Amino acid sequence: MSAALDLVGIHKSFDGFIALNDAQFDVNWGEVHALLGENGAGKSTLMNVAVGLYAPEAGTISIDGHPVRLSGPRDAARSGIGMVHQHFKLVSRFTVAENILLGMPMNGARLAYRKRLAKVREAVRSQCAALGFEIDPDRRVSQLSVAEQQRVEILKVLLAGARILVLDEPTAVLTDQEAARLLETMRLLASKGSAVVLVTHKMADVRRYADRVTVMRAGRTVDTFKPSDMSEAEMVRLAVGETVAAEKPSNTAVMGDRAAPRLRLRGVRSAASQSGTRQGLPALDGVDLTVHAGEIYGLAGVGGNGQSELMQAIMGLLPLDDGSMLIEGAGDLRRASAVDRREMGIACIPADRQTFALAPLLSVVENFAIGQVHAGRYGNPLWLDYRRMEEDAAEAVKHFDVLGVRSLRQRVSLLSGGNAQKLVIAREFARRPGVVLAHSPSRGLDARASAQVHARLRAARDEGAAVLVISEDLDEVLALADRAGVMVRGRIVGNFSAPVDRQAIGQAMVAHS
Secondary structure (H helix, E strand, O other): OOOOEEEEEEEEEEOOEEEEEEEEEEEOOOOEEEEEOOOOOOHHHHHHHHOOOOOOOEEEEEEOOEEEOOOOHHHHHHOOEEEEOOOOOOOOOOEHHHHHHHOOOHHHOOOOHHHHHHHHHHHHHHHHHHHOOOOOOOOEHHHOOHHHHHHHHHHHHHHOOOOEEEEEOOOOOOOHHHHHHHHHHHHHHHHOOOEEEEEEOOHHHHHHHOOEEEEEEOOEEEEEEOHHHOOHHHHHHHHHOOOOOOOOOOOOOOHHHHOOEEEEEEEEEEOOOOOOOOOOOOOEEEEEEEEEOOEEEEEEOOOOOOHHHHHHHHOOOOOOOEEEEEEOOOEEOOOOOHHHHHHOOEEEEOOOHHHHOOOOOOEHHHHHHHHHOOOOOOEEOOEEOHHHHHHHHHHHHHHOOOOOOOOOOOEHHHOOHHHHHHHHHHHHOOOOOOEEEEEOOOOOOOHHHHHHHHHHHHHHHHOOOEEEEEOOOHHHHHHHOOEEEEEEOOEEEEEEEOOOOHHHHHHHHHHOO
């Protein structure tokens, strides 16, 4: 019997970075097949190839034994493939039925809109009854919980005709009860003949619900097996690789133990998510964290477990419901504004530099100088000393090796990702910060730029700063951290001292999921 979906020898690269290298994967009808691996292993990229979002540079895609060429998601949908993405693709102001109608084939386009919508409402009720869902087709998406929104995404692909379902980290933002209910639904669909791909990192979900498991690492397929044939420890080792000691400059690994605490969080809680809603699980659920002067603390974990919210909370951009945040010599941060916190010596390097760290339409010099406008270094916002701004920016560009700057007045959007990141670091380090927050500092950078960014973070540590590095890239945490922790469901669930054991971190990431 032919596989429902079969991907063979898939290659895919982005600007010279090889994301998939001879990757293999298949799923059978009536099967739940888990795709396991750490962040950056290529799982989502491979599935984006399967649903037509990315075109492979080499390899073949077969559906039910027949090779196909997918020119886009509509081709995949016509072939019966649907994907529920980790970040939902719903229009919050629309109702459930309206969102589902957007994803429906245009077969009934000649029908009046109201008649088509009425048919969708009836189809939603019928499908909900079959799956045990409780969804009102006339409710607006903005009124739904996270779990309900996920059910809408599933209904959307099923009602569009999908028999091959791909779910990308489907339980990352669900409670245990919601996750169990969802995965039982996936088993039900498989028992009725569908093929289900479960992209995940959670060992418990894999062992309980998957018929087979494929492990990916660094863009390659490592192995495929039945969950019962391998222990959890062996699966962790396959997913994250052998334990390796991260490279560290000598005599720095114990510096944090000797130095005074610089940043301390105790019992920090917040129900607010990044989007500002208050539904589902709390974003931060009793975070306890201490980072010492002269130390890099690396925080590992799968995205969506509160890491971004933790950084926002420290910077004063997320309201807290409980807990304390202290900086040595400055006291409790809870009443301090974001501007005040910068004045207290906190530097911030966010994960999305183009959205949160840089203004793409402003110049290199303006993006650099804006970090000290509030401090009055360049006059006041109504009259800025451009000569001094350019002098400081020119020195920073040279000192931090920011390449591609033909003119300080060119738009910052013309810089490459690595040089844009170096400009952000130059600005944030211009005032010798006492606390550095860096989220995914080498995301999207090549090896050379990554090494330069890491060197700057180590230099800040060696000059006495307390450095908190948050990253979904386990290799980055291992390369930088003097101590490391793991964040799961809004909590820090483990602390590890250098040399950090890769397998121990991997185990903590899955054991508390």
